[in-house]
Amino acid sequence: MKGVLLSGGTGSRLRPITHTGPKQLVPVANKPVLEYAVEDLKEAGITEIGVILGHKGREEIQDLLGDGSDYGVEITYIVQGNPLGLAHAAGCAKDFVGDDDFVMYLGDNILKEGVVDLVESFESGDFGAGIALQEVENPQQFGIADVDDQGNVTQLIEKPDEPPTNLALIGMYVFSPAVFDAIEQLEPSWRGELEITDAIQSLLEDGYAIDSHVVEGWWKDTGKPEDILEANQLVLEDKSLKKRGTVSDDATVDGRIELAESATIEDGAVVRGPVSIADGAVIKSGTYVGPYTSVGPNSTLEGVHIENSVVIGESSINTSGRIVDSLLGKGANIGSADDFLPEGRRLVVGENSQLKL
Amino acid sequence: MHIITHACTQCGTVVSANELESNRVMKCPGLGCENVLRFTDLDQADQEHFLDNKASYEL
Numbered sequence: 107m108k109g110v111l112l113s114g115g116t117g118s119r120l121r122p123i124t125h126t127g128p129k130q131l132v133p134v135a136n137k138p139v140l141e142y143a144v145e146d147l148k149e150a151g152i153t154e155i156g157v158i159l160g161h162k163g164r165e166e167i168q169d170l171l172g173d174g175s176d177y178g179v180e181i182t183y184i185v186q187g188n189p190l191g192l193a194h195a196a197g198c199a200k201d202f203v204g205d206d207d208f209v210m211y212l213g214d215n216i217l218k219e220g221v222v223d224l225v226e227s228f229e230s231g232d233f234g235a236g237i238a239l240q241e242v243e244n245p246q247q248f249g250i251a252d253v254d255d256q257g258n259v260t261q262l263i264e265k266p267d268e269p270p271t272n273l274a275l276i277g278m279y280v281f282s283p284a285v286f287d288a289i290e291q292l293e294p295s296w297r298g299e300l301e302i303t304d305a306i307q308s309l310l311e312d313g314y315a316i317d318s319h320v321v322e323g324w325w326k327d328t329g330k331p332e333d334i335l336e337a338n339q340l341v342l343e344d345k346s347l348k349k350r351g352t353v354s355d356d357a358t359v360d361g362r363i364e365l366a367e368s369a370t371i372e373d374g375a376v377v378r379g380p381v382s383i384a385d386g387a388v389i390k391s392g393t394y395v396g397p398y399t400s401v402g403p404n405s406t407l408e409g410v411h412i413e414n415s416v417v418i419g420e421s422s423i424n425t426s427g428r429i430v431d432s433l434l435g436k437g438a439n440i441g442s443a444d445d446f447l448p449e450g451r452r453l454v455v456g457e458n459s460q461l462k463l
Numbered sequence: 464m465h466i467i468t469h470a471c472t473q474c475g476t477v478v479s480a481n482e483l484e485s486n487r488v489m490k491c492p493g494l495g496c497e498n499v500l501r502f503t504d505l506d507q508a509d510q511e512h513f514l515d516n517k518a519s520y521e522l
């Protein structure tokens with residue numbers, strides 16, 4: 107079994123964060139989303155991973171993952187170039203995959219349970235493909251699978267008016283090499299892409315059994331800022347957090363805190379977990395860091411009340427304001443306008459930023 | 464769709480035909496690899512197929 111990890115895409119829904127890097131490297135609980143995927147594949151015993159690169163952020167992704175040795179895996183890069191759809195991305199991996207089966211994992215997705223069960227379920231029978239499904243409340247808005255009593259997929263329907271089930275496809279797949287013949291026969295859809303659901307449908311029509319695995323734990327596609335915040339909550343909720351940094355005697359710390367070795371919580375600061383604070387971060391007097399916040403490396407917080415937020419890193423936040431439900435890009439600085447005249451906020455804001463004042 | 468790729472003979476990095484064609488000549492994107500990749504490294508038949516169907520390989 108090999109792994110194919112998709113790391114292309116424009117990340118347009120995560121601007122301005124993605125003006126300077128690929129969406130797969132946005133950190134959740136101070137770890138890039140893409141690393142969770144590599145770790146999930148490794149956990150499922152998959153150590154040969156093809157990483158599909160698009161146009162954007164190639165060097166950053168290669169800088170992070172390298173040859174994979176830091177993660178105990180072996181990485182081959184596959185440059186897709188034009189984003190012609192998931193089935194095109196899979197097709198570009200044909201020479202890498204060879205005669206093996208492979209897991210296809212969308213690099214901006216994150217799921218609680220990993221892919222071990224998906225792989226085991228696929229390997230328990232003779233299947234052309236296996237798909238991960240999750241129960242959703244609004245099946246009309248998803249690609250939906252109909253399955254029989256044994257969990258074999260009988261039909262795939264895109265955004266059905268009358269959904270036969272509430273089981274949505276969630277962007278994790280296992281394929282046999284038979285998928286490459288199916289992809290070779292595909293034509294681009296109305297949106298000009300080779301659709302992976304069309305490839306699976308074609309396998310079904312050719313008589314292949316398609317396995318399904320219903321994912322019980324949470325799953326997040328981190329395409330939008332609110333999804334990053336939600337993924338950050340979910341990971342902080344589940345992760346075991348270690349306090350290795352320095353907490354001053356007169357700091358108040360409750361709940362579960364991840365504090366990196368060179369991070370400091372100074373006297374007069376209040377931190378209430380679950381929270382993750384990365385290396386080089388300093389939480390100064392008068393600061394409140396509330397639940398579900400991740401403070402990235404080399405950030406300094408002073409006087410601010412912040413909660414349910416992600417500070418990516420290299421930020422200085424020195425204000426008495428309250429910040430909630432926010433995503434701050436690398437190097438974003440926030441100061442106080444209290445002593446300025448005329449009264450008012452002073453902003454230097456990048457393209458596609460979103461502020462609520 | 465016939466998907467055409469080329470694997471670098473030195474490091475195994477795979478590059479799709481659309482990427483090779485748009486650059487014509489490129490340094491291999493593999494980590495630390497100095498190999499030079501060309502659209503003309505592809506099989507003659509694949510080159511012709513790509514050029515005959517170029518529109519379908521663009522978004």
Ligand SMILES: [Zn+2]
Nearest residue numbers: 471474491496
């Ligand atoms: Zn190379």
